[in-house]
Amino acid sequence: MSFDTEKKVITRFAPSPTGLLHGGNYRTAIFSYLFARQHNGQFIVRIEDTDRERSKKEYEENILESLAWLNLEYDALYRQSELVQKHSEALESLIAGGYAYISKEEAKDGSGIIRELVRFKNPGKQVSFDDLIRGRIEIDTTDLGDFVIAKSITEPLFHIAVVVDDALMGVTHIVRGEDHIANTPRQILLYEALGYAIPHYAHLPLVLDESRAKLSKRRGAEPLTYYRDKGYLPQAILNFLALLGWNPGTEKEIFTKDELMQSFALDRVQKSSGIFNVEKLNWINKEHMKLLTKEEQFRQISNYLPRQITELAEFSKEKLMSMNDLLIEHITSFGQIREMGEAGELTFYFAQPSYEKEKLFWKDERDNTMLTQRLTKVCDIIMGIDEKNFGQEIIKNALWEYATNEGRGQVLWPMRYALSGRDKSPDPFQLAQILGKSVTLKRIGHAIALCHG
């Protein structure tokens, strides 16, 4: 695909603040951003808020917040409502030039009032353009009729506003969703009538939901901020979204933002729509989690850890830090730390768990004497380990022979259960290390006492 390289590339993201934007919307922003950046161009954000009734400030804030979160910085921010003057001027000139006319019609909303609509005098011709992704597209504009471009001279509608803004801002490449293909001929007609240079178009494939319909708020697509709040990493979302409809042509799948700026190419963007696959997102997010420094991982974990955990008696920052790798291993997003904490799945790390004595038995074993004997032996062995060297490998080595001879399940299950009070948990050696020698002994002692009781 070729384009005018002499002109500085300017792209834009032009959302309407009429709802919370979902991943599909932001993928458009990402592609637009990446394209601009890698051509040393500019990326403009324009809030299309000409629909006064439906536009809400809170949505605009959400959009800006999301862009900042994704780290998509823009070179300029506009609000379409502040540019109405320019639209009116364009409208006037169109009318003066005979390209448009005022049409007095009854309002469609049933109010019965007569309005002075501005209609575009459609020349009714064949319009074609070379889409950067799809190639040549031809559409006959005849059946579009004299379409309405403004509700009045001071109330511009989408098509005229978009064309005037893009032209005035010098947008060279319009990167937007495929759902805009049908709008393009109309807008080209306006470009021609206004005497503006027609920009390059790149119509992206749509992002679909599981039922293969266009992602939409109405159909329950999650807004991007939902993923932020669930503790996904912005760089992972960026990576995931970039890979939805684009690929580098290599087998590399995990990209940083810089790498994306390096590798992205509009001509490797897919023509067909893609489905938003949370499973893949989870995997990519986890890969990015692993890429973080230990300090950053710990900071994230601390942020998401609910108060009910940090308030526990045996809680300490150091202890939490020692759990870092283990925690990372078990989650696909940091938000799960909060979920696990709230579900009580982390409590045992910081407080003596309560449980039924029966649960200490391995499988079908019910020999109380043997159980007590084994737990006591485990205690003895642990007691012999130097507190300064209380690491999982050392603990494992100390216990392994006994456990193997006795039956690992018979020894390790009760030990692990005594420490965690849970059917599922990390292995007993890791737990012992995290809990420390004295707590480990105390908890096993607690189990032994239960057996006697």
Next chain:
RNA sequence: GGCCCUAUCGUCUAACGGUUAGGACGAAGCCUUCUCAAGGCUUAAAUCAGAGUUCGAUUCUCUGUAGGGUCACCA
């Protein structure tokens, strides 16, 4: 329905007109293992259909089919 776009494993996708159609996610199995997770290995899984062009079509053309988009005084 008109117009437009699209079509490779369930999903994301790779493949100068010549490959045993490759990879990833997910799934299944095995290994490891007291449980969970992680990790390692392995397996199943696709060119929408039919014509045509060609020595040879996933790839080019046409038709059909399917899916999607769009048909506002929203954007």
